[in-house]
Amino acid sequence: TKLWGGRFEESVTPSVEKFSESVSFDKKLYKHDIQGSRAHASMLAEQGLITMEDKGKIIGGLDEIERRIESGEFAWRADREDVHMNIEAALIDLVGEPAKKLHTARSRNDQVVTDVRLWCREAIDRLLGKIVGLQAALVRLAVRYEDLIIPGYTHLQRAQPLLLPHLLLAYVEQLDRDAGRLSDCQARMNYCPLGSCALAGTGLPIDRFATARALGFTAPLRNSVDAVSDRDFLLEFLSANSIAAVHLSRLAEEWVLWASEEFGFLIPSDAVSTGSSIMPQKKNPDPMELVRGKSARVIGSLTTLLVLCKGLPQAYNRDLQEDKEPLFDSVDTVNAMLEVSTEFALNISFNMERIAKSLPAGHLDATTMADYCVYKGIPFRTSHDIVGKSVALALSKRCQLAELSLSELRSINPIFDEDVANYLGAENAIERFQSYGSTGKRLSCTKKYGFIKEAH
Amino acid sequence: TKLWGGRFEESVTPSVEKFSESVSFDKKLYKHDIQGSRAHASMLAEQGLITMEDKGKIIGGLDEIERRIESGEFAWRADREDVHMNIEAALIDLVGEPAKKLHTARSRNDQVVTDVRLWCREAIDRLLGKIVGLQAALVRLAVRYEDLIIPGYTHLQRAQPLLLPHLLLAYVEQLDRDAGRLSDCQARMNYCPLGSCALAGTGLPIDRFATARALGFTAPLRNSVDAVSDRDFLLEFLSANSIAAVHLSRLAEEWVLWASEEFGFLIPSDAVSTGSSIMPQKKNPDPMELVRGKSARVIGSLTTLLVLCKGLPQAYNRDLQEDKEPLFDSVDTVNAMLEVSTEFALNISFNMERIAKSLPAGHLDATTMADYCVYKGIPFRTSHDIVGKSVALALSKRCQLAELSLSELRSINPIFDEDVANYLGAENAIERFQSYGSTGKRLSCTKKYGFIKEAH
Amino acid sequence: TKLWGGRFEESVTPSVEKFSESVSFDKKLYKHDIQGSRAHASMLAEQGLITMEDKGKIIGGLDEIERRIESGEFAWRADREDVHMNIEAALIDLVGEPAKKLHTARSRNDQVVTDVRLWCREAIDRLLGKIVGLQAALVRLAVRYEDLIIPGYTHLQRAQPLLLPHLLLAYVEQLDRDAGRLSDCQARMNYCPLGSCALAGTGLPIDRFATARALGFTAPLRNSVDAVSDRDFLLEFLSANSIAAVHLSRLAEEWVLWASEEFGFLIPSDAVSTGSSIMPQKKNPDPMELVRGKSARVIGSLTTLLVLCKGLPQAYNRDLQEDKEPLFDSVDTVNAMLEVSTEFALNISFNMERIAKSLPAGHLDATTMADYCVYKGIPFRTSHDIVGKSVALALSKRCQLAELSLSELRSINPIFDEDVANYLGAENAIERFQSYGSTGKRLSCTKKYGFIKEAH
């Protein structure tokens, strides 16, 4: 019979029991549940609500239960509904009467949200570590291919030349903001709900500051109803995860493209590729396809949680039990995405020869040529038009801008002089970039090494 | 080493292997995978691509593997990636050379989508059965409370009286359309991809009509690229599930409201209620809260799949491996939601006394009073205004419309006569409804029994 | 003052009025609102609820209002809230007393959902026409490039050769199912809510079959509560649109890829390309990028509507007013996506020379080579391994499979003979495909012409 069964005459049907139980997934919170119970028991003793002896027995029992869970001896029971009831009931089995005092001035409503906040705080630490790991791997690639010029794209059309490190560091920047969002979220959620009880607080003389302190929270939450009913910290966490997942998906999209026969920029090693059951020649960049694919479920989990919370009145509603699976899935998925992206980054090489050979295509130097005209005093809009005509001529002759003769260029506009040659070709173009944050050589190098230092 | 490992020199890293494996969830398809392999092997033999003897050994081996899986003896291996490779490799272990011929003119690309279609077809049958079950439970309630008048609401404000059966049958109608959507989806997806191989079909003389027939499909799909790359049937399935989940969530919302102290219409039995760990008096309608909450994840799964598919080029991309978990979760969840809603419906009673007592509140008869004015020849817009003023008067006197004296009514408009009394009060109002599909007594009864007959 | 103002003493604040009005977007329904009112007035007259003379005046007034709206003379007023009140109030201004009888046995609750169903029915007809248009354009392309062999991809890696028409017809198949979904949705929604009034029906002797017939509905809806509260037909419509949008987004993704310098398969004409404000050489396939991008809002609109409906109790709640903007946006967007995709398809050419030159890369003939081994009696699994080793050899020699000498092949396995040459090279490989639905030459042609006939 349930610990809450006092007024009940009949037990729930098996299918309702199965539908309602959450222990199959919320047992993941066992460590934080026990951590919270330890702090709660100590506070109860300090406040004289239980004796020191009771406290000792409770904490001894909790230690034993933690040991049993970690060694696999603990028998989780679905009829005990959730992680909290499983542990409390086991504690009663183990140490008897004193255990019945543990739930004083506490409800599952504040207990679960305390557990979840503790879990999230740790999860964010883990994610932050993984983000730095991926940044470091990207920086390592950047160093390895310090001088590699690749085509930059907009609209998937060749646009301007880029140094590969410059592009890789764009991802490092994005990951930095992802880390910032997670840290902000962690700071904002690090307040303690414990002692809010069911929703109204309690009439017993507890010390919420003591438990908050013991559990490493910044302070207790200021309003008990708010504490038990809101899940905005999870919505924020899953939003931050979704944004990070979008970043990783974009990286994956780019690398899958680059690994294609047509681009041919990037060669994954066998260690991060898979084959086909029917086509013997295939070598697929599966991990990055899965990174791209798995970003979808991270977004799906956020949707689930937004839909879940929207439209519930205060305070706790059972719907909120459904907050945990999307949380766990989102965190596990982003963790694995970061890990595998890092591993992929460490197992690819760039086909420098092929990239170099392809650089002349796409008139990557056209904007630099327009800069040239600007230097010659032509308004940019007119320069754009002049270069547009030059490109049209080059296209009709199936040649590069650099291959147009000076007289051909002059036929378009007399502004052109011999020195235009210094502005043409991807190598020259790269040399020209000088603005802060541009792909210019010296700039990105300084930056890059800065990141390396930070990252290690 | 992998079955596709011919050109590979190195094996994948452990974390990539873990990230990529799908057997932990796609083993759910084992029965359909084996079913497909049986049909494929038979066809290969019919077409002379393998010998009858080989076919015999293959099918014997498949039978044995199925037995082992179902008895729990089968050892699923993550290093064998997915359900297909697990079964094929086990078959090779079991029957040797002939097993190596099974994958002739087949790829995992067409194999997996065949399995999934077979699985979905069955899943829809199960869901359709559950829908009928819930309809029957609602009809049973309707019969039990055949004459119970309740307030009808719009904007959660009391609007007009309703017969409870009329409202319950509204849900039956909605479930009917849910079933219609699932059936349409089932019919549209019941085409066979097998034999489309990787994406282009095959040069071997297979008979796709034979396998389609053997597996109960309407016909083979007409285009091999389409067959392996599209997942629109899953999007349609998950859309239909989401719409059904919205219906169930609305039913849940209504019943949770009705079970509140304030409404007090509905009393769930202890068998479908749960208590509180801190508040001894609580009895919560948790199953319906969870139905409402779980609808969120059904929507989340649809989002996942839409995001997943959007923007992939043809044909198979590894991202598509991620289609299965949202599918399984959506189906399992809607199944359980239907089941538990049915059980809840069978375990509630309506508080007839309390409902009757509350009926006078909210001027449920106001529209019927306006109908009365229309009968007297007043344009409806003017009637609306007259009744509006009558309501204002009743509000100021804190009484019901029926409690206004004739002279008070006539002070608003001389149209009123003694017979207005026959239009006032919820009982009279209910008697008046006569339009097709309205809450009128005889109408909903006929209808109701019709449904019962269909449902049993 | 509002038409519903009888019991109100104060009017709403300006910001609430602005927040609540819907006429700024629901005026789009004016034609269907008037159409519904005509049918309603005629029925009221037939049933003797209004005189024939009143009916004449009402219909005359409605005609005049429709004329004014279409000529731009009609003054929409936000203080009259919505399209219904705007038209009803204008009718009263225009024809006086008789107009006040129009709202007899009708509520805005059944009126709006009747309007929306009529609007959707028409919208689906329009979409179906646009789908056929795109199918025809794809078939036209297929005919134009009847013999063009392109690389087929899985995982964006070259897999097997495909005839371009075969790939284009895969999209035609998908669009066919999109049309099927829309048609099913149209049939399922084509039931008439009119006469369900607020939620309970009416006590006045109306004839719902007459109005249903007059408006071209299959029948009246059977349950008045269901009729006014459910929006499942919109959820189904927006799901179907979302699935179609995903198909178009995938087509767009493919064509954007193909238009890149690296693929170089597809050249959009200037008429469907745009340039860059800074890079004079750029020519971007913007329309297809936008098709891909706009699919996101179609999915967003579906999400909006699912979130909106989930968790509302029966019957009408004002939240439902928010159903129209996502509906309109979804329909307009998919319409434009279909239109522009069609226009794009009619304005591209394929770079046959470049495609032909690229065909040898990627070992597209590897599977055909494995088929060869199967013909020679080798089990497919072993064949796969043999070809895998051949590919590895070719890779190490940087040559094609067809360029390996017979002795080299025999060093891998003695099975190889002179005739293997007939299986190598993309041209030979294409010739080999013979299974139903495969990329084989004759097969796709027959099919293709079938579609052309249907499409014109």
Next chain:
Amino acid sequence: TKLWGGRFEESVTPSVEKFSESVSFDKKLYKHDIQGSRAHASMLAEQGLITMEDKGKIIGGLDEIERRIESGEFAWRADREDVHMNIEAALIDLVGEPAKKLHTARSRNDQVVTDVRLWCREAIDRLLGKIVGLQAALVRLAVRYEDLIIPGYTHLQRAQPLLLPHLLLAYVEQLDRDAGRLSDCQARMNYCPLGSCALAGTGLPIDRFATARALGFTAPLRNSVDAVSDRDFLLEFLSANSIAAVHLSRLAEEWVLWASEEFGFLIPSDAVSTGSSIMPQKKNPDPMELVRGKSARVIGSLTTLLVLCKGLPQAYNRDLQEDKEPLFDSVDTVNAMLEVSTEFALNISFNMERIAKSLPAGHLDATTMADYCVYKGIPFRTSHDIVGKSVALALSKRCQLAELSLSELRSINPIFDEDVANYLGAENAIERFQSYGSTGKRLSCTKKYGFIKEAH
């Protein structure tokens, strides 16, 4: 002809033009576009890239264009695509040659994202103001009903008594975190992309720190590719909006419930209610229903943007043009939701008499009775059981806990004494709460006045 038309021979088709134009919605950015151009022109002049005279003409022209736009004289042209081209082309029309120099070292790619960041920065300031407004309105309500005890709910079942101010302040807390999220987002996005040009930066000697400073940004963004391709700041903004919308939707859900006949806690004034076209007695809390409903579109807009960004390779892709409509809609909607919620809060009154009368129902004092047992030395778990039995007894006698006689209580457990009376009844229960953050009287008052001071 387009400003980018140099290499183009043909203009785009009308339907592509219509599909591609964005000026119909991005003209909303005109002020920030002009602001950015002013800063850019000044910097160009400082750097010697244009003359001071040219700068003067450009800025004069921009001033005139701004004036024309604001006076409604400006003719927006769809064939000029977007807000940027409209303004630049108009500037050329107005001041000639110098205007052609404005686009030097700038691309629409960095220009648009600069505009959007400026717009968002302002939008967040506005939203923060609106949040404080709603907090102040809630505090005012709290002060007005300082001592009002209401039932607190979990699972929509009566749980414990609450002071109304305590509940209202829970929303104030949530809005505080909403503001925190928006502020964090604003700080993180306040970096300047201008000068990143198309994607690679520029070879011209610009000063990005100068423009960043002039526009009030913290600093220039550090990586040009990152600057033009990422929209994570919008995803974060729309996430924060979605979370705020969920909070408002929950408030709305509660107030809609409370306005029902059954709860009867809350009476909206006529100024924030609407009536029914058919039911003359209706008075609906429409504004809050719409707040609840509109939260759906805020979530839908977030979904749109997540779907949009996911899976795009670097850098700018035209898909990103679709970022603006969901942004504008999300911001406008949340703004209006905040505004109308504030207005609603200022126009409601609580039905103190009715609430007081309903308080005895639901055994709100059961937990306080359990606290009593704990004070008497009974372990909480046992206390819970004792009170559960007392509730069962009260239920069977259809009375309150306070109405059970001492001997009845003692028959359950001898622990009970006369003084239990001081713990029973909602008034006594409220007096007992003393923990930090609980609903206890003195606590919430102090807190409350703190907020008032902050808010004014």
